[in-house]
Amino acid sequence: MVKKTGFDNEKYIREQTVAILERVENSSKLYLEFGGKILFDYHAARVLPGFHPNVKMRLLQQLKDKAELVLCIYAGDIAKRKVRADLGIPYDSDALKTIDDLNEWGIGVSAVVVTRFDNQPSAIAFKNKLERRNIKVYTHKLTKGYPTDVDTVVSEEGYGANDYIELTKPIVIVTGPGPGSGKLATCLSQLYHEYRRGIKAKYAKFETFPIWNLPIKHPVNVAYEAATAELRDVNLIDNFHLEAYNRTAVNYNRDIEAFPLLKRIMEKITKDSSFYKSPTDMGVNQAGFSITDDRVVREAAVQEVIRRYFRYACEYAMGLVDKEAVQRIELLMEELNVKIYDRKVVMPARQAALDTQKKGKGNKGIFCGAAIELRDGAVVTGGNSLLMHAASSLILNAVKHLAKIPQDMDLLPQSIIESLNRFKQDILKGKMASLDLGETLIALSISAATNPAAQIAVEKLKELAGCEVHMTHIPTPGDSAGLRKIGVNMTSDPDFYTSDLFMS
Secondary structure (H helix, E strand, C coil): CCCCCCHHHHHHHHHHHHHHHHHCCCCCCCEEEEECCCCCCHHHHCCCCCCCCCHHHHHHHHHCCCCCEEEEHHHHHHCCCCHHHECEEEEHHHHHHHHHHHHHCCCCEEEEEECCCCCCHHHHHHHHHHHCCCCEEECCCCCCCCCHHHHHCCCCCCCCHHCCCCCCCEEEEEEECCCCCCCCHHHHHHHHHHHHCCCCEEEEEEECCCCCCCCCCCCCHHHHHHHHHHHCCCCCEHEEEEEEECCEEEEHHHHHHHHHHHHHHHHHHHHCCCCCCCCCHHHHCHHHHHCCCCCHHHHHHHHHHHHHCCCCHHHHCCCCCHHHHHHHHHHHHHHCCCCCHHHCCCHHHHHHHHHHHHCCCEECCCCCCEEEECCCCCEEECCCCCCEEEEEEEHHHHHHHHHCCCCCCCCHHHHHHHHHHHHHHHCCCCCCCCCHHHHHHHHHHCCCCHHHHHHHHHHHHHCCCCEEECCCCCHHHHHHHHHHHCCCCCEECCCCCCCCCCCC
8 A cells, every 4th residue: 555645845846946036036135934844844744745854955955056044042942951852852962963964965054043042051062062063153142122122122232232143145044943943033133233234134934834825724734733732832814914915824823923023123123114914924835735635635634633642642641741732632633523543553552452461471560562554554563571562572573564474483583582681681780671672673683694584674674664653651762762763653652661760
């Protein structure tokens, strides 16, 4: 079964590029704030099947002779070690990875801006690390007078207190890890300095979600609300757009609420009252015009809402979000008339846990199950044992199925597994001797050197990317990292695999 696509990347690149270049016309410079992820946009890839996670970088490659890039990161996110969930790394590490990834795409970062900087020791260390690698770093403190005192904001005490970033190309891409990174403030600060120098610069926002020309309750837009439940983002009809053009457009609450203030600031900076008439006007977003199969993207978006429910339920169990975020997703699921069981792998995973319990094969009274839906539509399951975790069993069973290897054939000799178990317990003093997925994958690759079946199984791992996985417990760090590297879309029930508080 081949996954259906509902999005045309090539059309998107063409139309989005034209829309950006239209914004550059009749201006010396365009500051283009990137809403959402500039690289590895897996949310978009999940809700718009066919959307390539790095299609935005392909677009920017076409503009690279005309564009340069500024990366913003909020000092508070560095201090809190905020984590990007899809990659499992803190925002400061994500910023470093983004710089490396951009370099690989042939797009250098002209400057890094640490926003709302207040001499946080971790932010200073981050700044030092970059500067010692010859990367220009600027620090912007909280803007004086923001948000109510516009006269102070647009003055030498406000935006004027920030250092001017010397940039020479006509398009300046402003990006950052996650929301609240200070991208808009950096754009406005630069516009203030540009106009002080007699340069008539413009501002626009590269948007993907919500998609302004889809209905407000379209599952793709509902999935955006689900993805930002902890931020309390809500899709709304852009009343400014409706009033100005008598045309319905969808935007989200923060942009709509901020628009009157932003309009006042922009008009004060530019001395021009013909600024955008609505927040939708500010956005450059051709994604909706590139959808080729509405039914396919609707189905995909509904599945994403269910995934988000499980993610927030787990984060609530771990103390990372409040109950309201989970309840918000539950309401969205009710609006779409979907249940968690509409995710195909949920019930098989739970049945696998029950089967493990009946067979008495769990580890220390813990019975875990996992299920994966393969590209051919088959659902394969796995359970934990004294030798390995449920995720390990699952992936081995899945590659056996793909390679047509009998399920009773061992890819890893029991003697090797037991040796590794003893090493973990006796030498490394680990509490859980059974192999997590990361350890199992290493053992499988070693076994492949002498075992032809294991070699075939290793090759089949590539076919698991994009498959759906569910587990009956929150994965261990080793399981989580292994599943992420394989590239599956993973969810789990909000239950811990152990009563221990510390997970290593």
